[in-house]
Amino acid sequence: MSSFAGAAMRGAGVFSAPPALGPDLQVRRSRRWRVFGAVFIACSVLGLIYDFSRPAEYRAEARVQITPAASLPPVSSSQQPSNAAPPPAPGLADEVQRLTGRPLIERVRDQLHRAGVEMDGLESADAIQRILSAEAVADSRIVELSAVGRHPDALARLVNGLIGVYRDEIAEQFQKTAAQTLTQSREELDRLSARIAEKRAAVEAFQAQHNIVSANHQENALLSGVKDMSTSLNVANDRVVAAEARLRSLRESAAAGKSIERARDNPTLASIEQRASQTREALRDMERNYTADYMAIDPNARALRARLAELEAQLKAQRSASRDASIAEAQEELATAQEAANRLRQQMAGARGVVQSFAIRVSEYKAMQDELDQLEALHRSSLERLVKLEASERARMPSLSVIEWASTPHDTWRPRYARDAAIVLAAALLAALFAVWLVDYLQSRGPQPAVVVSPVWLGGGASAVQIGPNAQPPQLQAARPDLLPAPLALPRELSDSESSALLAAASGASRVALRCLFAGVDPSELLILRAGDVDLEQAALRVGGASQRRIGLTADALADLRSEAPDQPLLRNAAGAPLDRAALDSLLLCLAHDAGVQAPAEVTADALRHSYLSHLARQGVRFSDLALRVGAVPAERLAAYSAMAPTGQRLAAEQVDWFYPPVH
Structure with missing residues (x-):
């Protein structure tokens, strides 16, 4: 969040610090994680239980080539009797319908029952018909016959048995139809012979009666x-x-x-x-x-x-x-x-x-x-x-060629557990995110810190200060009696990563300046410190002036501040001469540029000390302990730091992390 505030400050030049992140935000985050975890786990468990509790179904498939019976020889006479011959031979579509018809399914079911095949849930012909499917391949006489169910062995035997029954059925049906057709044809021929004999006798009698030689x-x-x-x-x-x-x-x-x-x-x-x-x-x-x-x-x-x-x-x-x-x-x-x-x-x-x-x-x-x-x-x-x-009786006989017999399936055809499990987890994730959003939307929130923005036209550049919900806004000093006072302009706050980058790139005087500023030393105090003010035995830094105090140092900071000449200035150049404020800011600008920090011109001594104070304020430090560490702070600055502090009880001195940046 501090890096975001720094980026906003550099890009827009309006906000000097982000909204306060305190215990209420931590509570909200904790509540969000609890809601997210509860909803995600509940939905995932229920969905996965439903997914993997579904019974597995298998699919047995066979491919056959069906050649329907050829059409009967055409009758040349236009006076064919209506019952002289059976209807034309059926096509492939009719054969596909007959292949999954109820009569054949009943015969297969009876065969499987007599063979002792387990047919759990497939006792009726309707149930078997629902799991069967026959589809003709386009532009061919190949038919794909499949069955879907829970018993793979029964499915394969069912499909293969149906093929065998169909083959016997078409052979029997053709023999029956062919015999019936031949019988009808012979009967028709006999009737025509009798009619011809009767008609010929009548013609001869008429001819003899009227003495007709011929029709000529x-x-x-x-x-x-x-x-x-x-x-x-x-x-x-x-x-x-x-x-x-x-x-x-x-x-x-x-x-x-x-x-x-x-x-x-x-x-x-x-x-x-x-x-x-x-x-x-x-x-x-x-x-x-x-x-x-x-x-x-x-x-x-x-x-x-x-x-x-x-x-x-x-x-x-x-x-x-x-x-x-x-x-x-x-x-x-x-x-x-x-x-x-x-x-x-x-x-x-x-x-x-x-x-x-x-x-x-x-x-x-x-x-x-x-x-x-x-x-x-x-x-x-x-x-x-x-x-x-x-x-042509043999040539017209229908045929059935089995391209591929059905084999016992070993892989589950449906449901696809892995795919459905992924869908369940994705749905659970979406449900959890929606639940978190819904809880945040329905949860009443406390008052948010106000942000006072100073427009450019008020003078002093664009800046902003955050004011806590219970704090009074800082008093703005008016440049003129007839104008509103300008808002307080806070220095730039560096993120933890930027501070660490500066410390890693610093050496010599720049490292000494960073150690002191990150310990809460004011820039004016830093310029008058002597090497003898570093207490090596107590691992502390003695700061004089109006806010006399002792600041504890880490071992790394103590090693950076150690000096063999106690009477010399603590912050000095290579020649041993003390640095003034302009030289200090110039030194820090070069350091920020070498460290690759964005907007290095904004990295000043005040910005470094302000970053350290903001680090302490966001932890909830008591301002009385803060004064003992960093000295006197103006009331305007304290109001801004108070807006950064989280709501709730303040931390004791022993609970505060006084060292900055936190990684060192």
């Missing part, structure tokens, strides 16, 4: 005759249309004076046209050789012209006769075609009723034949499926 119309005589008749009627109608068109064309040509018949089609007409052409050629030859006058009197020319006129008359007459003959022939052909078409129509009208009735029977026969074909196709599909079932 061309193979039935009646329908074939009707078809031929219809074809003939179509041909006759085509002839009628052609005859009408020919007759109309002949009449139009005759009306227009056009030749109806070509010469090559009529030999007579062709012969006449040939002779007329020869005659014309002969006349043209004569006209090229002779004049027209000559031609008019030439008998041959006139004979040729007469023959040509006769031939043209014959040609015209022959064409007229041919035209009339062609028209008459076309009329006759039209009449014949019309008569044939009428006759065929009458025949078709008479056979229409018979044909319609027969066509209906043929359609019925065709529907019966189609139904028979469908039954035969279903029969072939069922026969093929039965063959596949018989051939």
Whole structure:
């Protein structure tokens, strides 16, 4: 606490000393430790008892690979009966559920009971089911089967027994299912065979009754005759249309004076046209050789012209006769075609009723034949499926491969005693800390010492003095009547470690100064001390002046103050000359700097003596004994030291540790 006060004094320059640490603080510390220990021990004991009183549980684990039964061969026919085959084979998820199902667990339980395995707490299937767990490994057919309980041997046997029972179960179930499937397939095949035979007999009877050769119309005589008749009627109608068109064309040509018949089609007409052409050629030859006058009197020319006129008359007459003959022939052909078409129509009208009735029977026969074909196709599909079932029965059989059998576990799976014990201790520590805080919060505290702070603007620098709860604040001397008095500025107080560091680094005059100041000698008294004032026989230091007294010394201090020249100053330089106050402060500044003390400029003679007085005041020394040791102390300083004193009864002189620093 003193080091903290020193640090605060150096850093802020406000507080000269920390709050008083007295017996009340010691009482509070003692109470805190008692509360902390009681709560921590109680919580730890209760938690550890609960932790280690829990029964140990073990975990037996096995790994198996399950290959479910393959699916049944598909049925190609869409008219499969609803009871023709069992449902599809289950998947891996269904097998995992069946592995931990109640029927298998009951069988395993009965086996273990018959084997005399101790099943304490696992008499019911529900209890066994609660400790079992089966999980499928992702993207594989591997299943992890585990059991957690208090009996490691029973757990391992339970898991292994469950695997064996499951293997027997799937084999029996598959055999039963396969046999049932084959039986249903054979029964279905027999029913289809009976239906096919019955349907075939009905089709044959219908065919014989109605004289139906086949469902093909061309193979039935009646329908074939009707078809031929219809074809003939179509041909006759085509002839009628052609005859009408020919007759109309002949009449139009005759009306227009056009030749109806070509010469090559009529030999007579062709012969006449040939002779007329020869005659014309002969006349043209004569006209090229002779004049027209000559031609008019030439008998041959006139004979040729007469023959040509006769031939043209014959040609015209022959064409007229041919035209009339062609028209008459076309009329006759039209009449014949019309008569044939009428006759065929009458025949078709008479056979229409018979044909319609027969066509209906043929359609019925065709529907019966189609139904028979469908039954035969279903029969072939069922026969093929039965063959596949018989051939693939072994390939579809499910399998169970044990990757790792369950072994008897020897290590506790849960609870984790060490981890839980650490959690209990941590919780106990937190509970103890909370209890200490709660007690301190609920415990009423006495009045705290007040701290009077002097701002910088009041003059004299920033400083502070602590005032006890029952002490009057020190009187501040006012610099001016109209201003408040400035607070008392106390020197810096060194911590025990800083004082020890100074003493360890001191030598010569600086060590003599430290021994005297740490014994309570005032700096003004130190400057007038002589070497003869050190009483070697009594191990004491005689201090003169207004506060004459004898100060006891330790053996180390006595050795540091021993001198062979009693008439010389006790504090002197290397030349033997006495030191003044400025030289003393300079010596102490160098010592503080060499010792590595922070803010060495604040380490003065007053600061060292003040640190010693604060050491005595915090022990609870009586001020009357203090005056006998350190001499007269101003009232302002006594008020500050009184604030540092702990509450309660003061210590006697024999109980006070007069030596400083305490480690020496």
